[in-house]
Amino acid sequence: MISLEKYIVRDSEAVWRKLDDEVFIIDQAGEKVFALNKTAAFIWELAGDNMSISEIVKQICTRFEIDEATARTDISELVGEMLEKRIISLNDRPH
Numbered sequence: 001m002i003s004l005e006k007y008i009v010r011d012s013e014a015v016w017r018k019l020d021d022e023v024f025i026i027d028q029a030g031e032k033v034f035a036l037n038k039t040a041a042f043i044w045e046l047a048g049d050n051m052s053i054s055e056i057v058k059q060i061c062t063r064f065e066i067d068e069a070t071a072r073t074d075i076s077e078l079v080g081e082m083l084e085k086r087i088i089s090l091n092d093r094p095h
Contacts, residue, residue: 002080042063
């Protein structure tokens with residue numbers, strides 16, 4: 001499981017746009033487009049606000065009315081996928 005005290009850092013070279021409740025991200029090479037649903041888009045946007053993952057969990061619980069354990073699990077999975085796609089990295093402190 002990903003440490004909740006880490007901070008998500010969006011790839012500065014990735015181009016992204018919000019369209020309604022979704023976010024579309026084009027990777028550095030311009031070869032792949034990633035579509036984020038409403039929840040993932042919300043996390044992507046919060047990542048730009050220098051929030052720790054634990055702070056993002058709290059925001060998700062409030063916004064989507066889910067319990068903390070579910071939010072932690074879902075966010076850990078999503079962060080893992082974003083790391084694999086290299087559209088984010090993790091840092092020990094805000095950027």
